Structures are given as structure tokens and as C-alpha cells.
Amino acid sequence: MDSQQPLSAQMRAVTISREYGSGGGEIARRVATKLQWRLIDHEFVVRIANMLGVSEREVELQDEYSQGIVARILSSMRSVDPALLVDVTNNMNTSEEGYHQALVSVVEAVAREGQVVIVGRGSQKILERMRDVLHVRIVAPLEKRITYVVQRESLNHSAARDRILQKDRHRERYLQAHYRANSTDAHLYDLVLNTGVIDLDSAVDLICLALERKAGRLTVPEHELGPGAGSAKYPGRPLDFRPPTDTL
Template sequence: MDFRLLTVSREFGSGGGRIAQSIAQRLNWKLLDAALIDEIACAAHVDARVVSRLDEHVDGWLRRLNRQALRGAALAAGVALQQERCFDEDVMTQLTRQIIDRAYVAGNCVIVGRGAQCILQPRADVFHVFVYAPLRVRIQRLRTRLEPGAHIEQRIREVDAGRAHYLKLRFGKEWHNPHLYDLMISSGEDEERTARVIEFAMGRVA
């Protein structure tokens, strides 16, 4: 199988983002990670910081209900809302799907997170990977990334729970479901070696 796309789902602190970047650079493929934020911001005409706050995040039902009520009232009154106030998780999910679908058509792309493994699940020529790592390794990595004094284990639980909740609510799928992935792999303490194994599994190593 000649794979045209790779999706990388990852535990927080597993190094999945850097592994995806390494693979994209070696294959000379486009990387959609932080760049996806910029593309959504451009499409929605909002500041990238607004998009970043909603990235792989599901808002509470009360806030969503209030936003829907605000939109309805504005439409009834003929008042135009600011773009940032109209932009929410629902709009972001729609734009994310459109951008990921376009990336599939273009091919030669590595997509990190954002439910891409669900959006592109019907496509036989997309390779899906889930990257995880032992907790001690994740803590060690995050010590160099997070602000001093951060509660690392708590942050790991929160971010992972948020990603799992996002996938469940938006796509009705369990984040750790092995049937979503072609390969579930521990990055251990060697991210570069993990990247090479993924490339080998894709048939991309000469």
C-alpha cells in the first residue's frame, strides 16, 4: 500500500508531535500541527490565539447554550456579531474537517491529532499511529517544556482527558480504541528511533 497521509495521535508528553515533525521532514511532507491552527484562523478570519484556546477542546454545555442564544438574539435583531464571538468549537470542528479533507486530496502530509484518525478512517491509503510513553518518561520530557512549578502529572491527566473527551463527543470514538490505528507504539526514551519504526511500518524506509 502506498500511503499518502499519516495521522499521529499522541499522549501528552509522549513526543508524538516531535516524532511527526521528524517524519515529515525526512519524507519532505507537509506537517499539519501548529500550521493547522494558522489555517483555521485564516479560514475563519479570527486571531490564531482564539483558535489555539479551542484546540482539541470541548466547551461546557452552558457556555455553548449561551453562545447559541446570543447568536439567535443577534440574528433576530439584525445585529452583526464580532467574528471572534461567533467562532466556537462547532465552527472549528467543521473547518478542521474541511482542511483535513483538503490535505488528503493533496497528499504527502502528516497530521497531528485533531480527530484526523476518525475523519480519514474510511481512507485505506492513510496510515494511523497512536504514540504513547511510560509516565516517568513523559514527566521527564515535560519538565523541560512546561513552566517552572507546573503540576506535571495533573497536567498530563487533564490534557489526555481533554483529548479523549474531544474524540468521544465529536466523533463518538474512544481515544485508545486500537481499531482506529494501524500502529500503537511506545516512544520510550528514543523519539527518533520511534519515528524510524513508523516509517518502516509505512513502507517508507529504503
């Protein structure tokens, strides 16, 4: 590797899971821009859909949790992006499992190509065994997310809240159905960021820093990883915390 390149160049991908309205999609876009990596997100799928004559509304109804239209879109990505040289022809059916298999093929293909930021699509599970991928989760308090969606999508408070809850349910249903996983499980991620206070640009900086630090651990043997690495023993026997006794 070129000694002038950052350590992050050794990493293949960043996956970003997000609560709807937490700013995760915008953070992903900014991370991709800062790293000069490709971005695979909802807008990427919409662009492919438009080339196929599929409306954004149809994508909205199916993207991330359902079937045939997006499977067709995923297959067609091969002709748009040479990196997506993956055959999903056998999965071109209207079943949700067909869509899922096509999606897995594409996510694995872009990760193999490298230097890509992938938003959602169960990518934190699809790529969980790859050490050279950084997994990030973006969250925020519900009221903060409602404010964000009101501002970004020109909805009223009630409509924004309903949209957030619906989108979160759909995403959770997909992850549960195919991976028996819950997106709130912090063990799926290297980094969980709460944008309730942390601004989006700071979140981008933290993700890029984590990417560098994880890249620096790629050559460390598996048995040397973990919180015990480089830690000395306690100087004495650790004492259990004892709550004060009730004196009343």
C-alpha cells in the same frame, strides 16, 4: 509512478494521535522532515492565528476541543496554503459543531492533496476509511511524560502532571463527543508505539517502515488482507492452554 520513488509516495497521509508529553508532536515533525511532507500540527494553526491577530493563548484555550477562533483560523488557511481550497464559510459560527465541520473539511482537503503528516484533530477517525493513510498512536508512561514536559516546558513536576492530565482530557472529550470513540482503542491505528523505552528517532524509523509496508498492500484485494493472508493451517488441532492444577 516513478520507479525511483519509494513505495511510501503512494500514501496520502500519516495521522499521529498522541498522549500529551509522549513526544508525539516531535516525532510527527521528524517524520514530516524525513519524508519531506507537509506538517499540520498545533504550530501550523498558531502561525495562521498570528496572521489573524489571534494570540497563541487564545488558540491554546480552544485548539482541538472548542469553537469559534479556530474555525476562523481553519477558514483562513485557504489564503495561506493553496492546498486548502475548501469552503468552510457556512461553518463560521461559534458552535463547537461549526468548528468540527470546518476541521473535518480541512483534514479531508489536506489528505486529498497528499503527502501530509497530520497531528491529532480526530484525523484517525476522519480518514479511517482511506487505505492510503497510516494511522499511528504514540504513548508513554505518565512519569516519563511528566519528565518530558518538565524538560520541554520548564514546569515543575506538579504543574507538568496537571497539564498532561488536562490536555489528555480535552482531547478525549473531543473524540468522544464527535465520534463516540476512545483514543486508547488500538483498533483505530495501524501502529501504536510506546516511547517509554523506544527513542524518538527509532519511532520515526518504525513509522516510515510501516508506511512503506502499508503502501505495499494497497493493491491487495480487501478479502485477501488480514492475519490469515498467506498463513497455513495448524498441523494439528490447536490445544487450549490449561493452567496447572492447585496441588496445595
